Amino acid sequence: MKQPLIIDVHGHYTTAPKALEEWRNKQIANLKTPELGPKVSELKISDDELRESIEANQLRLMKQRGSDLTIFSPRASFMAHHIGDFNTSATWAGICNELCHRVSQLFPDHFIGAAMLPQSPGVDVATCIPELEKCVKEYGFVGINLNPDPSGGHWTSPPLSDRYWYPIYEKMVEHEIPAMIHVSTSCNACFHTTGAHYLNADTTAFMQCLTSDLFKDFPTLKFLIPHGGGAVPYHWGRFRGLAQEMKKPLLTEHLLNNIYFDTCVYHQPGIDLLTHVIPVDNILFASEMIGAVRGIDPETGHYYDDTKRYIEAAGRLSEQDRFKIYEGNARKVFPRLDKALQQKGQ
Amino acid sequence: MKQPLIIDVHGHYTTAPKALEEWRNKQIANLKTPELGPKVSELKISDDELRESIEANQLRLMKQRGSDLTIFSPRASFMAHHIGDFNTSATWAGICNELCHRVSQLFPDHFIGAAMLPQSPGVDVATCIPELEKCVKEYGFVGINLNPDPSGGHWTSPPLSDRYWYPIYEKMVEHEIPAMIHVSTSCNACFHTTGAHYLNADTTAFMQCLTSDLFKDFPTLKFLIPHGGGAVPYHWGRFRGLAQEMKKPLLTEHLLNNIYFDTCVYHQPGIDLLTHVIPVDNILFASEMIGAVRGIDPETGHYYDDTKRYIEAAGRLSEQDRFKIYEGNARKVFPRLDKALQQKGQ
Secondary structure, eight states: OOOOOOEEEEEEETTOOHHHHHHHHHHHHTTTOGGGOOOGGGOOOOHHHHHHHHHTTHHHHHHHHTOOEEEEEEOHHHHOTTSSOHHHHHHHHHHHHHHHHHHHHHSTTTEEEEEEOOOOTTSOGGGGHHHHHIIIIITOOOEEEEOSOTTSSSOOSOOTTSGGGHHHHHHHHHHTOOEEEOOOOOOSTTSOIIIIIHHHHHHHHHHHHHTSOHHHHOTTOOEEEOGGGTTTGGGHHHHHHHHHHTTOOOHHHHTTTTEEEEOOOOSHHHHHHHHHHSOGGGEEOOOOOSSSOOSEETTTTEETTOHHHHHHHOTTOOHHHHHIIIIIHHHHHOHHHHHHHHHTTO | OOOOOOEEEEEEETTOOHHHHHHHHHHHHTTTOGGGOOOGGGOOOOHHHHHHHHHTTHHHHHHHHTOOEEEEEEOHHHHOTTSSOHHHHHHHHHHHHHHHHHHHHHSTTTEEEEEEOOOOTTSOGGGGHHHHHHHHHTTOOOEEEEOSOTTSSSOOSOOTTSGGGHHHHHHHHHHTOOEEEOOOOOOSTTSOIIIIIHHHHHHHHHHHHHTSOHHHHOTTOOEEEOGGGTTTGGGHHHHHHHHHHTTOOOHHHHTTTTEEEEOOOOSHHHHHHHHHHSOGGGEEOOOOOSSSOOSBOTTTSSBTTOHHHHHHHOTTOOHHHHHIIIIIHHHHHOHHHHHHHHHTTO
């Protein structure tokens, strides 16, 4: 059997040159006086700086760990859609997406883009469509990150099943792009960003889909739930039982033609559970490297987020299963990625 | 080896006679005109009605499944601390706790109480102490349920590590009672109560403890995190890694002298993961029966919430381990339960 292409569907540009953060800090300082800048043109990052930030970090680790291609989006915790208004988010999303695009141009074999959207709490999501379409049509991006809680931990938007979100879904279906459902930094003191808010959002999003008939309205809509699906696989029996009480179809039928889980679960027992409970057709390889958990696990001597090791060691998986997790499912969920690879003869 | 006593540490009075709900509905209807009633004395539930509501439900299933004793508290989703003000909650908590007390008097071998508190968003938690002490001293209750989010899904209270909560912790330590960290119904449309809010709260509470040094201030404080710890065991590597980044001690040392998990995980792979990842000394048997998931799993032919079956089938557990999960750990975490059992020669 042909060696699979190892596609990591969940990488963020967490290592962007410092100038990006400095620009953002100025933007935040002038939220009420945007005329004082900074202008987009004031941000100057050279190709060499981009190259260096990637070669020394993500690309180095990809080579070490043996992954080939990363679906690369702006840093999730920096999206911070709760800051400022739509214009704040629009400018910021434009900058961050362009940087990911430039990375994908500099390293076309190793990175392909996914867009952050210029969401802003309470604002019509149709306002995100121009940025979405620019990223798809001009940058060749293959997916988006959709934030179900642009308020940053106050959960003031309607559930994902609400028609509020439908303008985005219509565009996703039209352009054949999936959404990774990914929140950003928490500004609610109750929720630690990467230790609570991220995982809670994953569970919440899944349950919003479960209680609704969203995928009857959008039979080809695809959501990728990151961080191994939050609490969902661990509580798969609870979710099956709740769906049963609500007279919903079996979850395989009700949700699993539309919902996929990544493998950002940072220990072997977690991956073993994920691959036991969730059908292999619904699992996509990912590490979120370089992300929230950067250290080396003293129990194994390897990086916590070196999730490929766990997939390799997961005893239940056949070679065919691993092919799906590494490559096949990503091509299915991200049809534009598949086309881009085919155009390169891959 | 002696057969363990099977102690279920997580049961709610979800089957109380209809009159209770009717009384509550009247209370809610008159929130702004409490002088219109209802009075506490208007609620009339006979011992026979209580007996029937238990014998036909919880006790019947306990006998069927082979569990002996349930730590029994008012229905979690009905606590609804967000409704009304402190007086609303105080009256309601008083009624609900008294009913659990009466159940424990009617079936002293099978039920022992844990208290709901009259929490109210934004109100000093010291106001809960009289009800807490009444339940401990007069009713012989052995634990409390502490709601980390009395707002019902808006998360407006400070994290559990905040000094806001300390008056409760001081009383818990003084009276040697643990708290189960349990939210109530969600009034935020984003969060399904039992499919998202409960699990999110479990994860959130754990992370609030992880990022803090709460247990340095209260070395003997004990928290029971229900629903198998939310997402925590599934993401144990993430939590170990996050603690490491924050230069916290190993989780075993930092949290596991104070934090315990119950076994309300409704499928075998979840219990297998829990018992693999979390030290057996930190796992307490529970089912939350009769609770959120009442059906029969078509994959097994047994009730989803018949968690004893999963513990029995968990291959990693020795007889000694099962003794701890069923009885030993409950006696350790609930010292007043242990004393009550000893007084009965158990």
